[in-house]
Amino acid sequence: MGRGRFLIWRLVLLIPTVIGLTILTFIISRVVPADPAKLAAGPRATPEMVETIREKYGLNDSLVQQYFDYVRGLLHGDFGESILTQHKVSSDLAERFPATLELVLAAMFLAVAIGVPLGVLSAIYQNRWPDQIARLFAVSFVSIPVFWFAIILQLALASRWGIVPLGRRYPTRETPPDGPTGLFLVDSLWHGDWHAFLTSAHHLILPALVLSVAPLAIIMRTLRGDVLEVMGQDFVRTTRAKGLANRAVIRHHVLKNAFIPSLTMIGLTFGWTLGGTVLVEAVFDWPGIGKYAVDAAVRLDFEPIMGVTIVVGVAFVVINLIVDLLYGFLDPRIEY
Amino acid sequence: MTLDLVSAEASVTVAAEASILTTGNEILSGAGAGPRGNTRRGLRRFRRNRLGMAGLVIILALVAIAIFAPWIAPYPDDATGAVHVTDALLPPSWSHLFGTDDLGADVFSRVLFGARYSLAVGLAVVGIAALIGVPLGALAGYFGGYVNQIIMRITDIFLTIPGIVLALAIGAALGPGLFNATIALSLVWWPGFCRLVQGQVLALRQQTFVDAAHVVGAPQGRIVFRHILPNTLTPVLVKISMDIGFAMLSAAGLSFIGIGAQPPTPEWGAMVSLGRLYMPDWWWVATFPGLAIFLAVFAFNMLGDGMRDALDPRAQG
Numbered sequence: 001m002g003r004g005r006f007l008i009w010r011l012v013l014l015i016p017t018v019i020g021l022t023i024l025t026f027i028i029s030r031v032v033p034a035d036p037a038k039l040a041a042g043p044r045a046t047p048e049m050v051e052t053i054r055e056k057y058g059l060n061d062s063l064v065q066q067y068f069d070y071v072r073g074l075l076h077g078d079f080g081e082s083i084l085t086q087h088k089v090s091s092d093l094a095e096r097f098p099a100t101l102e103l104v105l106a107a108m109f110l111a112v113a114i115g116v117p118l119g120v121l122s123a124i125y126q127n128r129w130p131d132q133i134a135r136l137f138a139v140s141f142v143s144i145p146v147f148w149f150a151i152i153l154q155l156a157l158a159s160r161w162g163i164v165p166l167g168r169r170y171p172t173r174e175t176p177p178d179g180p181t182g183l184f185l186v187d188s189l190w191h192g193d194w195h196a197f198l199t200s201a202h203h204l205i206l207p208a209l210v211l212s213v214a215p216l217a218i219i220m221r222t223l224r225g226d227v228l229e230v231m232g233q234d235f236v237r238t239t240r241a242k243g244l245a246n247r248a249v250i251r252h253h254v255l256k257n258a259f260i261p262s263l264t265m266i267g268l269t270f271g272w273t274l275g276g277t278v279l280v281e282a283v284f285d286w287p288g289i290g291k292y293a294v295d296a297a298v299r300l301d302f303e304p305i306m307g308v309t310i311v312v313g314v315a316f317v318v319i320n321l322i323v324d325l326l327y328g329f330l331d332p333r334i335e336y
Numbered sequence: 337m338t339l340d341l342v343s344a345e346a347s348v349t350v351a352a353e354a355s356i357l358t359t360g361n362e363i364l365s366g367a368g369a370g371p372r373g374n375t376r377r378g379l380r381r382f383r384r385n386r387l388g389m390a391g392l393v394i395i396l397a398l399v400a401i402a403i404f405a406p407w408i409a410p411y412p413d414d415a416t417g418a419v420h421v422t423d424a425l426l427p428p429s430w431s432h433l434f435g436t437d438d439l440g441a442d443v444f445s446r447v448l449f450g451a452r453y454s455l456a457v458g459l460a461v462v463g464i465a466a467l468i469g470v471p472l473g474a475l476a477g478y479f480g481g482y483v484n485q486i487i488m489r490i491t492d493i494f495l496t497i498p499g500i501v502l503a504l505a506i507g508a509a510l511g512p513g514l515f516n517a518t519i520a521l522s523l524v525w526w527p528g529f530c531r532l533v534q535g536q537v538l539a540l541r542q543q544t545f546v547d548a549a550h551v552v553g554a555p556q557g558r559i560v561f562r563h564i565l566p567n568t569l570t571p572v573l574v575k576i577s578m579d580i581g582f583a584m585l586s587a588a589g590l591s592f593i594g595i596g597a598q599p600p601t602p603e604w605g606a607m608v609s610l611g612r613l614y615m616p617d618w619w620w621v622a623t624f625p626g627l628a629i630f631l632a633v634f635a636f637n638m639l640g641d642g643m644r645d646a647l648d649p650r651a652q653g
Contacts, residue, residue, distance in 0.1 A: 017492070017493070017496060020489065020490075020493035020496070021493060021496050021497070023493070024493050024494070024496075025505070028505050028506055028509050029509065032509040033509045033510070139634065139637050139641065140630075140634060142582075143581065143585070143634040143637050145585055145592075145605070145608070145630060145633075146589075147589060147592045147605075147608065148608050148622070148629065148630070151615060152623065152626070155615050159615070271498045275498030275500040275501050278500055278504065278593070279500070279589050279592065282592075283612075293504060294594075297504060297508055297594055298594045300508070300512070302508055305504060305505055305508045309501055309502065309504075309505040312498060313496050313497040313501075316496055316497065316498060317496055
């Protein structure tokens with residue numbers, strides 16, 4: 001199969017996945033709750049409001065009919081309304097998604113930029129002290145409650161020493177960069193506005209660092225294992241036998257081969273990081289979809305939570321698609 | 337979720353290697369008797385693993401604290417929401433090791449009682465998840481074909497949404513509370529076990545010793561329960577150990593958001609959530625419960641790591 005046909009095939013395979021996703025979210029919002037209408041209407045709804053929602057959802061219809069209406073709504077961008085603000089969930093999500101995307105991308109960048117060298121180093125010094133320390137950190141990092149770590153660092157770095165802002169994406173008294181992507185770092189560069197770029201980066205660094213800690217540890221551990229495995233293979237012995245220096249062996253032969261299996265893990269940690277934003281954004285008052293979900297959860301505002309669930313699910317599916325495509329790009333041996 | 341990832345990584349290596357190891361033994365010592373010899377050798381190796389042993393000791397201490405909390409805690413009434421307004425927000429001292437919270441309750445006593453909730457939730461989530469996931473995975477792996485397709489596609493759908501987000505949605509649908517959060521997390525957790533066991537069983541099914549069992553005319557049920565499932569025990573046990581920690585972490589996260597345990601329940605995540613309001617001046621209210629979460633999760637991770645190294649020495653840690 002050629003590359004183009006693989007791409008099309010992979011896109012076709014997205015359809016059952018996304019259908020499965022909508023069935024799951026449908027079951028959660030319409031089948032799991034004791035009274036879906038009451039749940040969607042919120043804790044302070046009058047009986048009339050509940051009745052309006054029951055009418056709107058057609059909750060007296062058959063489940064199959066309800067599912068098709070539900071999907072038709074989603075396809076028209078109808079994710080329901082927030083009971084608190086009466087805003088459409090779809091427009092709330094569109095407004096907040098870039099903030100989450102920027103945070104997740106920054107965190108993944110840090111996780112790869114720090115995790116990959118540490119993983120390689122750990123493998124090269126297998127069982128010696130740099131390896132022991134790196135592994136201890138890795139186990140610690142996946143064991144830290146991320147929300148607590150966020151609070152502690154916020155306390156130390158922002159409240160006490162004032163090195164970074166307490167939270168938010170941009171100072172409230174200034175106008176944030178406006179641009180095509182909604183990612184402040186990209187948009188400020190787009191306009192060549194260095195002040196905006198530095199201000200955004202200053203706000204971004206701490207939340208991104210906190211969020212990167214667990215994926216960093218996982219990437220490090222995976223890469224360490226993969227590097228060790230490749231280093232034990234015959235072709236590496238051959239390169240050594242023909243007299244290549246250790247550094248050259250690792251740089252030119254081991255890394256490329258070890259990185260390919262680790263790529264899958266990096267894709268998976270992306271999903272974890274997307275989930276982690278829920279906890280981290282809440283602490284840093286980051287105006288993304290994670291904080292949106294938490295604010296909704298506190299007030300039992302159900303529809304925004306389901307909206308976030310669908311968006312995060314679809315985002316994860318897309319990331320896995322990209323990883324699959326990268327796979328083929330990096331490893332010419334893969335036949336589609 | 338967090339955390340499937342780490343164990344997923346572990347299990348991939350374990351999957352390939354464990355089967356080869358135990359298979360050799362099965363053949364040498366007669367079918368069915370193999371895993372036991374391995375277990376004994378593994379136990380000996382585990383005892384020499386210092387970090388694994390440290391993890392085990394911390395866990396045993398946590399279990400003891402959970403059981404004996406009413407007798408150990410200096411102010412047991414404070415765990416159930418006693419209010420001493422005059423003692424509010426006292427810093428750590430000899431009479432209040434971890435200080436007091438906004439209601440004047442002793443944080444140390446509440447942290448001790450918190451071990452009960454975290455351990456119970458961690459065990460319940462992973463137990464239920466294993467009870468659902470292991471049989472489903474075994475069915476899918478052994479029978480293959482349509483059974484496999486149906487089970488694994490459902491598993492895949494659950495894995496399209498990051499665990500904490502899915503648990504948040506299910507938890508919100510069920511209504512807040514620690515019991516509902518436990519149900520929500522269990523429903524999110526089983527696919528990991530299903531996938532692990534399915535892969536294992538799929539690989540084991542093609543091994544010579546299973547063919548041999550077929551040839552001598554062993555019934556299918558006997559092959560699955562006596563020959564195949566015991567060989568998946570090692571990776572499942574390692575995953576259970578690590579996942580208990582990660583389940584505790586996720587449950588604390590849900591409580592922090594407000595979907596799990598509700599105040600005044602002395603659950604660690606809920607305590608961090610409340611304590612956050614008193615940062616930075618009254619730092620102890622949120623700091624100590626968070627440290628407790630970290631210590632517990634860390635201990636289960638070390639135990640899982642140690643078990644993997646001991647039971648499956650060929651896997652890279």
